[in-house]
Amino acid sequence: MAEPLLRVEGLVRRFGGIVATDHVSLDVAQGELHAIIGPNGAGKTTLISQLTGHLPPNAGSISLGGLDITYLPAHRRCALGLARSFQITSLLLDFTAADNVALAAQAHAGTSFRFFADARRERGLREAAHAALDRVGLSHRADIVVSRLSHGERRELELAVALASRPKILLLDEPMAGLGATESQRMVKLLQELRKEVSIVLVEHDMEAVFALADRISVLVYGRLIASGDPAAIRQNEEVRRAYLGDQHVVTRHG
Amino acid sequence: MLLVVEQFLNGLQFGLLLFLLAAGLTLVFGIMDLVNLAHGSLYMMGAYFAATFAAWTGSFLLGALLALGATLLLGIVLEVTALRPLYGRDHLDHVLATFGLILFFNEAVRLIWGPAGLALPLPAWLTVPVPILSGIYYPAYRLAIIAVALVVALLLYVGVMRTRIGMLIRAGASNREMIGALGINIKLLYTLVFGLGAALAGLAGLMQAPILTVQIGMGENILILAFVIIVIGGIGSIRGAFLAAIFVGMIDTMGRAFLPNLLRQVLSSTAASTAAPALSSMLIYLLMAIVLVVRPEGLFPANRR
Amino acid sequence: MSKAFSASRAVTALMLAGLLLLPLYSQLSGNLFILTLFTRIVILALAAASLNLIMGYGGMTSFGHAAYLGIGGYAVGILAQEGIGSGFVQWPVALAASAIYALVIGALSLRTRGVYFIMITLAFAQMAYYVASGLARYGGDDGLTVYKRSAFAGLVDLSNRVQFYYLCLACLLGVIALIWRIVNSRFGLVVQGLRSNEQRMQAIGFPAGRYRLVCFVISGTMCGLAGALLANNTDFVSPAVMYWTRSGDLMVMVILGGMGTLFGPVIGAVVYLVLEELLSQVTEYWALIMGPLLLVIVLFGRGGIMGLLGRLDRG
Ligand SMILES: Nc1ncnc2c1ncn2[C@@H]1O[C@H](COP(=O)(O)OP(=O)(O)OP(=O)(O)O)[C@@H](O)[C@H]1O
Ligand SMILES: [Mg+2]
Numbered sequence: 001m002a003e004p005l006l007r008v009e010g011l012v013r014r015f016g017g018i019v020a021t022d023h024v025s026l027d028v029a030q031g032e033l034h035a036i037i038g039p040n041g042a043g044k045t046t047l048i049s050q051l052t053g054h055l056p057p058n059a060g061s062i063s064l065g066g067l068d069i070t071y072l073p074a075h076r077r078c079a080l081g082l083a084r085s086f087q088i089t090s091l092l093l094d095f096t097a098a099d100n101v102a103l104a105a106q107a108h109a110g111t112s113f114r115f116f117a118d119a120r121r122e123r124g125l126r127e128a129a130h131a132a133l134d135r136v137g138l139s140h141r142a143d144i145v146v147s148r149l150s151h152g153e154r155r156e157l158e159l160a161v162a163l164a165s166r167p168k169i170l171l172l173d174e175p176m177a178g179l180g181a182t183e184s185q186r187m188v189k190l191l192q193e194l195r196k197e198v199s200i201v202l203v204e205h206d207m208e209a210v211f212a213l214a215d216r217i218s219v220l221v222y223g224r225l226i227a228s229g230d231p232a233a234i235r236q237n238e239e240v241r242r243a244y245l246g247d248q249h250v251v252t253r254h255g
Numbered sequence: 256m257l258l259v260v261e262q263f264l265n266g267l268q269f270g271l272l273l274f275l276l277a278a279g280l281t282l283v284f285g286i287m288d289l290v291n292l293a294h295g296s297l298y299m300m301g302a303y304f305a306a307t308f309a310a311w312t313g314s315f316l317l318g319a320l321l322a323l324g325a326t327l328l329l330g331i332v333l334e335v336t337a338l339r340p341l342y343g344r345d346h347l348d349h350v351l352a353t354f355g356l357i358l359f360f361n362e363a364v365r366l367i368w369g370p371a372g373l374a375l376p377l378p379a380w381l382t383v384p385v386p387i388l389s390g391i392y393y394p395a396y397r398l399a400i401i402a403v404a405l406v407v408a409l410l411l412y413v414g415v416m417r418t419r420i421g422m423l424i425r426a427g428a429s430n431r432e433m434i435g436a437l438g439i440n441i442k443l444l445y446t447l448v449f450g451l452g453a454a455l456a457g458l459a460g461l462m463q464a465p466i467l468t469v470q471i472g473m474g475e476n477i478l479i480l481a482f483v484i485i486v487i488g489g490i491g492s493i494r495g496a497f498l499a500a501i502f503v504g505m506i507d508t509m510g511r512a513f514l515p516n517l518l519r520q521v522l523s524s525t526a527a528s529t530a531a532p533a534l535s536s537m538l539i540y541l542l543m544a545i546v547l548v549v550r551p552e553g554l555f556p557a558n559r560r
Numbered sequence: 561m562s563k564a565f566s567a568s569r570a571v572t573a574l575m576l577a578g579l580l581l582l583p584l585y586s587q588l589s590g591n592l593f594i595l596t597l598f599t600r601i602v603i604l605a606l607a608a609a610s611l612n613l614i615m616g617y618g619g620m621t622s623f624g625h626a627a628y629l630g631i632g633g634y635a636v637g638i639l640a641q642e643g644i645g646s647g648f649v650q651w652p653v654a655l656a657a658s659a660i661y662a663l664v665i666g667a668l669s670l671r672t673r674g675v676y677f678i679m680i681t682l683a684f685a686q687m688a689y690y691v692a693s694g695l696a697r698y699g700g701d702d703g704l705t706v707y708k709r710s711a712f713a714g715l716v717d718l719s720n721r722v723q724f725y726y727l728c729l730a731c732l733l734g735v736i737a738l739i740w741r742i743v744n745s746r747f748g749l750v751v752q753g754l755r756s757n758e759q760r761m762q763a764i765g766f767p768a769g770r771y772r773l774v775c776f777v778i779s780g781t782m783c784g785l786a787g788a789l790l791a792n793n794t795d796f797v798s799p800a801v802m803y804w805t806r807s808g809d810l811m812v813m814v815i816l817g818g819m820g821t822l823f824g825p826v827i828g829a830v831v832y833l834v835l836e837e838l839l840s841q842v843t844e845y846w847a848l849i850m851g852p853l854l855l856v857i858v859l860f861g862r863g864g865i866m867g868l869l870g871r872l873d874r875g
Contacts, residue, residue, distance in 0.1 A: 113746075540686075
């Protein structure tokens with residue numbers, strides 16, 4: 001088997017007494033859509049944040065395309081092709097949608113130590129921004145300031161921003177959180193398209209979406225990876241059923 | 256030897272005064288999340304009150320006690336009228352609003368007491384030199400400052416660490432919502448904490464008053480030292496403020512006392528006497544710079560958020 | 561948004577016209593004092609505009625900006641005393657010294673955020689103040705008289721009040737034009753993005769520290785220019801120009817006029833200093849009114865004068 005795109009080995013992260021990531025190892029293959037599921041507080045966001053460099057792990061290693069990135073800062077990882085969306089929308093609220101996306105494109109279009117030329121008039125950046133907005137169906141809202149966008153639109157914009165940095169791998173933390181039924185459907189369709197172009201790590205509570213989309217599913221409970229396999233195998237897995245699928249809303253947190 | 260002991264005690268005394276000022280500042284910041292530049296004004300007011308009341312009553316001690324009460328009261332009034340609306344606002348707003356208060360206080364003092372400074376003379380029993388080691392004497396008043404400040408520091412420590420109200424204060428520092436949910440009157444708690452901080456600043460001011468002259472703007476330079484202390488000690492931490500204050504007081508005093516001689520050993524005497532004053536006043540800022548490089552959160556960051 | 565007429569534009573245009581025509585008025589009316597006052601206002605407006613670059617656009621609340629006024633001023637004063645009177649030497653030195661100070665202080669203080677940053681910039685500026693007080697050779701506490709203003713090979717005569725005023729105004733407008741280019745450039749968007757949401761900016765690949773530091777240095781250098789002008793204006797430089805209340809004044813000007821707007825700091829400087837002048841004519845105790853006024857502005861004046869005008873436009 002070829003070298004996986006993303007490899008996580010023995011990752012550990014503690015918060016005081018809580019072990020939020022407990023010796024997690026997993027691989028994401030090139031072109032794969034790898035879903036990570038688990039009850040609230042299982043450590044999914046914590047895991048994503050370590051992958052993107054927003055949170056340093058206590059132990060273990062992360063490599064991207066064979067390169068050890070465990071201790072690289074977030075911005076370097078992004079340059080290497082790792083992009084994320086945030087569970088709690090994190091955008092530049094006082095910038096327009098197009099500006100948000102164009103900045104992501106700018107980060108990948110040479111130096112930003114340019115002090116005189118008007119960046120909003122740079123054709124290349126604007127086109128890249130509009131292309132990404134188009135992908136998520138937001139081009140008609142390009143010039144709206146983010147603070148005036150609806151929640152659903154902001155979720156889509158998160159995705160556009162991630163896409164604009166032309167990533168090798170997308171880490172999506174609950175892209176459907178808080179979306180209505182039709183918005184969710186749109187998002188699923190969008191992910192279905194995107195997965196053809198880019199590897200995706202998808203954290204999601206919407207089981208229907210996860211089982212429809214994923215090539216592989218990993219299950220986190222209390223920071224531990226209790227199972228990893230294709231959707232059919234996960235559906236069958238006794239431990240998973242007991243810990244999670246059977247009673248989705250029982251486990252909230254521990255400690 | 257004599258000089259070293261004397262300067263050591265001077266450093267300790269200055270450090271303890273700084274602690275009184277910094278403690279109030281760090282408490283108010285830690286608990287109310289309020290940056291109060293006017294803290295130095297309260298220090299100044301403490302000194303002016305003491306000079307005035309001592310002159311009225313003819314007694315230093317009585318004057319000091321009255322001044323303490325007056326700054327406490329002033330702090331409470333200030334909190335209720337001017338600062339309350341600032342809670343929860345941007346820190347920049349705090350800085351500007353309390354900057355305005357400094358202008359106000361300085362001007363009010365000029366209006367009431369005039370532009371010239373006041374003196375707060377000591378009673379005779381506090382001016383005698385006290386033998387502390389064989390053949391070494393130290394002014395009784397400075398010893399008294401050390402004693403009072405140490406007692407206050409101890410009370411503060413016990414108060415914050417061991418009592419119920421101290422628990423509330425610490426809870427407030429780490430979890431504002433929780434303490435509100437417990438049905439504790441946050442407004443009152445804030446007012447009391449601010450009053451306490453004001454009284455501490457006033458105490459520092461009135462104790463310093465007999466050593467320096469009482470004048471407009473006397474609280475400003477020392478306020479910046481208190482900032483340095485908080486940065487070094489870690490915002491919101493009483494223990495950090497204490498250790499950093501002693502440290503800064505020592506370094507500043509010792510630096511001024513001994514740096515010129517040290518420099519003279521390595522530089523020509525004219526170069527040394529030119530460089531020494533500038534260098535010795537830079538020392539504590541260099542210290543702060545070093546702490547920033549090593550521990551940007553300060554030496555003893557309070558566990559908040 | 562793209563309305564041709566708006567209150568904020570009208571006020572800005574009026575103010576600029578006023579600043580341009582001021583020497584004329586001063587000559588015609590024989591009121592020389594107003595020219596002196598406005599020369600000072602223009603210089604401090606330049607300082608405020610430079611502060612606005614980091615504070616308004618970059619979200620870095622520096623409470624030590626007056627340090628650059630002193631550094632720029634002392635560069636001019638010290639060189640003049642040492643017999644180097646050419647502005648072509650003095651001014652570049654003033655800018656370079658400010659830039660170096662900003663680089664060192666910025667590298668240290670940008671390791672922190674929020675209140676720490678405020679306190680640390682304040683503390684370092686105070687250090688600069690004490691260092692200047694300790695410069696016995698250059699007047700120490702008493703300051704340093706600049707006996708001859710910077711010479712520019714006969715191009716401009718800084719001793720001519722009108723010429724000097726226009727030089728200051730040209731510097732101000734030049735710096736504002738520069739800031740205008742910067743905030744719309746790639747670099748400027750990154751800096752403003754960092755103010756808005758640092759986490760997001762890092763996630764899309766921007767190292768925050770580097771951009772902030774460069775912005776901090778640009779701002780400090782601009783303010784160093786104001787320092788060089790100020791020393792020429794007063795023929796004198798002393799530690800007092802670096803005193804922390806001066807940094808506070810600059811912050812007030814920026815907030816009063818409107819943070820993060822191009823001309824806000826200029827309007828703020830004009831209003832603040834004119835108000836100070838008027839109040840001090842009415843009463844010796846003007847700060848008694850000014851202080852509480854600041855409190856009121858903070859509490860009720862969101863966005864400063866520019867913000868107010870903006871709300872007016874939107875009706
Ligand atoms: N910054 C932090 N400090 C302390 N504890 C934290 C922190 N972040 C997360 N935790 C704890 O780590 C555990 C895992 O949290 P995490 O947010 O990663 O869970 P999650 O799987 O993303 O949950 P959800 O489905 O609700 O998003 C939880 O117990 C949480 O309380
Ligand atoms: Mg999560």
